[in-house]
Amino acid sequence: MWSKSYDVVIVGAGVAGSALAHALSSSSRPTPLRIALLERSLAEPDRIVGELLQPGGVAALRELGMESCLEGIDAVPVHGYCVVNAGETVHIPYPDKHEGRSFHHGRFITRLREKARAAPGVEVIEATVNELVECPFTGRVLGVEATPKDGDGAKETFYADLVVVADGCFSNFRSTVMGKAGLKSDVKGHFVGAVLEDVTLPIPQHGTVALIKGHGPVLLYQIAEHDTRILIDIKNPLPSDLKKHILSNIVPQLPAALHVPIETALTKDRLRRMPNSFLPPVEQGGRHTKEGAVLLGDAWNMRHPLTGGGMTVALHDVVLLARALEGLHDLADWRAVSTTLHRWHWSRKPLASTINVLSVALYDLFGADGAQAYYTCVIFRLTYVCADENLEVLRTGCFKYFERGGECVNGPVSLLSGIAADPVLLFNHFFAVAFYSIWVLFTHSRAVPVPNSDKPVYAVPRIDEYPALSIKALRVFWTACVVFGPLMWTEVKWW
8 A cells, every 4th residue: 555645635626625725835834835635536527506606705716816717617797686586576786896706616616626736735636535544542633545546446545744624515524523523414405406598587697596485495597608507496305206396386486588498408408406404613623523634615514505605605714724724833733733723713703604694594584485494493402383474474574675775785795795794794684684574564565365256455454453463573583583593503602
């Protein structure tokens, strides 16, 4: 068995792994680091997520000196969002001069890998990592054992002072590194995806979020000159016939201009799906993880992909981690590394927590009109059941909150896009939506069924209905607390 020694071994050449390899090679150390970047396959990946980079992610990429990776891949500028609900649309633009990008995931990853390969001291190796190599006496991770693709099947050991595991949402080593602290991701459903050809979205160069009655939201965004990605949220359990389910229940509620392109795409291409997972971050270092190893990217922390914040969080994490490790002269000193990881964990919190919490909270509201929702409050270890009707009130209030424009749009979209890293601002806007939803409940017209008629009439609540509405308002506010509170707790609690 052959062996090689490096300063850092990175498992996984995705967004986080490739970016970290480049960032560490660019540090101002007297002696450049020797870095091995291992990836099972260096062929262009083909995935249906990781195709929208928010303005905050573009800024992080620029800070890493990797903004050129967005060039030459037919990337499309993104200037904000359009939310479609029952035929009505609301425009949610990014603040002035801020721009995101959308693209084919594989093309972007290929450019990141090329950039990492060109960095001094970085060796990109196509190999399957089989296991972490640990010291038999202390349990410290000393490196990895892998099988190079261009070899004869013989395994090779890659030793390093520090091993960074960035092998994605299906990480093979998460539980090994985290031990008892490792959490199993919470899968809220799946995004089912396809590519539509030559379609016009309601607002060009904007991500489209279509709210579907009785089902989860649908996302659409252009990823190349002629290609538009559609992601359809399907709650568990998945229907036995996905195409039939989409054509019968989802397509009729989308804008008419999309019907034929979707039917064509479903006929020509296979549907692929990815789990919508949530995995809160556990602090690393010290007693929390195995010595010598660090988790990064989706291997460690995931949020719902509804808001497209995954790559933004990962790139921001890389910026801060590379900056923190730059001050360490000896990466084999685990005590010093642990102290650095502690500082890094809490320095990333403002942006990461904001995007993590917002992604799940928005999904809970936008996907409210589906199966009954259950929320587990981890503070008191009790399970609270939130009725759909209360979530629907919040969903309606959120849509009308965005319709107000001004700061009601600028604040939330700045948080969603990674421009503003402020959990307090998130708290303020979330509960502003809750209170505004209650105001809408009392003051806006709603459908009232008419006996012996299929058509309801719309009327503002009467004063004699206020007592019942007051009780419902309390339930709506409690639902908002149950949605937001446990999510925030997963971000701030100590392990």
